[in-house]
Amino acid sequence: MKxxxxxxxxxxxxxxxxGTVSGCGKTEIDAMExxxxxxxxxxxxxTALVTNKYDWEEEVLEAIGGDDxxxxxxxxxxxxxxxxxxxxxxxxxxxxxxxxxxxKVTADNxxxxxxxxxxxxxxxxxxxxxxxxxxxxDLFETVDVQFEGSAPFVKASIKNGNSSVPVNVRYSLDKSxxxxxxxxVTVTAEYDEDRLLEQGxxxxxxxxxxxxxxxxxxATQLAQIPSDTMGKMQGQIxxxxxxxxxxxxxxxxxxxxxxxSLKPGMDGRCYNAVYVLYKVEEKDVENPDEMxxxxxxxxxxxxxxxxxxxxxxDLSKYKLPEGSAFSKNICSGDIFWRGKYYYVxxxxxxxxxxxxxxENMEKYEYESDVTGE
Numbered sequence: 152m153k154x155x156x157x158x159x160x161x162x163x164x165x166x167x168x169x170g171t172v173s174g175c176g177k178t179e180i181d182a183m184e185x186x187x188x189x190x191x192x193x194x195x196x197x198t199a200l201v202t203n204k205y206d207w208e209e210e211v212l213e214a215i216g217g218d219d220x221x222x223x224x225x226x227x228x229x230x231x232x233x234x235x236x237x238x239x240x241x242x243x244x245x246x247x248x249x250x251x252x253x254x255k256v257t258a259d260n261x262x263x264x265x266x267x268x269x270x271x272x273x274x275x276x277x278x279x280x281x282x283x284x285x286x287x288x289d290l291f292e293t294v295d296v297q298f299e300g301s302a303p304f305v306k307a308s309i310k311n312g313n314s315s316v317p318v319n320v321r322y323s324l325d326k327s328x329x330x331x332x333x334x335x336v337t338v339t340a341e342y343d344e345d346r347l348l349e350q351g352x353x354x355x356x357x358x359x360x361x362x363x364x365x366x367x368x369x370a371t372q373l374a375q376i377p378s379d380t381m382g383k384m385q386g387q388i389x390x391x392x393x394x395x396x397x398x399x400x401x402x403x404x405x406x407x408x409x410x411x412s413l414k415p416g417m418d419g420r421c422y423n424a425v426y427v428l429y430k431v432e433e434k435d436v437e438n439p440d441e442m443x444x445x446x447x448x449x450x451x452x453x454x455x456x457x458x459x460x461x462x463x464x465d466l467s468k469y470k471l472p473e474g475s476a477f478s479k480n481i482c483s484g485d486i487f488w489r490g491k492y493y494y495v496x497x498x499x500x501x502x503x504x505x506x507x508x509x510e511n512m513e514k515y516e517y518e519s520d521v522t523g524e
Contacts, residue, residue, distance in 0.1 A: 178214040196285065296324075373410040446496060447471065450507075
């Protein structure tokens with residue numbers, strides 16, 4: 152009797168090694184017993200992955216009569232059995248330390264009944280842990296947006312990026328040209344967010360705005376031009392008129408200015424221009440006892456008002472009326488005739504206004520402070 156009892160006990164041990172035998176002769180295998188979940192990423196952005204899903208393969212192999220895990224003749228059977236069991240973990244992303252995830256195991260025991268096995272399935276909970284604490288980065292800490300040039304033609308550029316960021320970051324501007332004071336440019340940082348999270352970082356912000364600061368700007372009104380600058384331009388043109396008139400010049404009178412400013416969206420030879428206007432009196436070449444009166448101008452271009460309120464203008468670059476004639480029928484430029492002789496200039500204010508202003512009205516707005524003519 153004692154020996155018989157021992158034999159039964161040994162058989163029971165073998166059955167336990169192979170799994171639990173159900174009442175209908177099937178071996179029951181716990182598909183949840185050894186499974187685990189691994190967590191990766193950083194706190195608040197972690198992910199979950201089911202591991203040890205098929206650690207019951209040896210039990211299955213023994214239950215179906217196999218003894219060699221590398222036996223290729225059983226490969227098809229094992230693949231069929233494995234496909235009958237599926238695992239799902241939820242939630243599987245956006246996880247924080249201390250969260251709970253659930254693994255749901257589903258088994259299609261009907262598909263494996265020919266092997267006389269049955270899987271024990273269900274749900275199993277796991278607590279999230281081991282996620283690294285996330286660190287926030289300021290991608291714009293060392294970004295330097297520089298503005299160069301004079302408004303409204305300021306150019307923006309990015310001179311520095313954040314070299315301490317553990318991933319490549321590309322910075323771009325939404326606009327970089329034809330800017331004026333107060334305009335806002337947006338810098339966008341492009342980076343691999345997933346890779347950054349993998350390394351334990353998030354960013355404070357991905358875009359940042361920068362305003363164009365006070366800077367030099369092209370003059371847009373006569374009133375912006377300081378009186379000392381106007382005086383210098385007048386002095387230069389008066390010297391030029393004296394040099395041109397020579398001994399025939401008997402007098403000149405400053406009568407005002409025209410100011411031209413380029414219209415928005417237009418292209419022109421310059422952004423602005425100032426015409427310094429004069430009434431000139433010279434001896435009549437044909438009748439020396441008489442005087443000839445006419446009008447002339449000196450044109451300066453691209454006056455810039457500096458940040459300190461002073462004005463920058465190249466006094467060496469100016470334009471006076473030009474003209475020439477071989478005869479009254481063969482002539483060109485800004486001339487008028489008095490007897491047999493011609494004069495370079497304008498016989499009246501209307502013709503000078505036409506030359507200076509009217510011909511430029513398509514592209515330029517104008518302002519005048521001429522009085523008394």
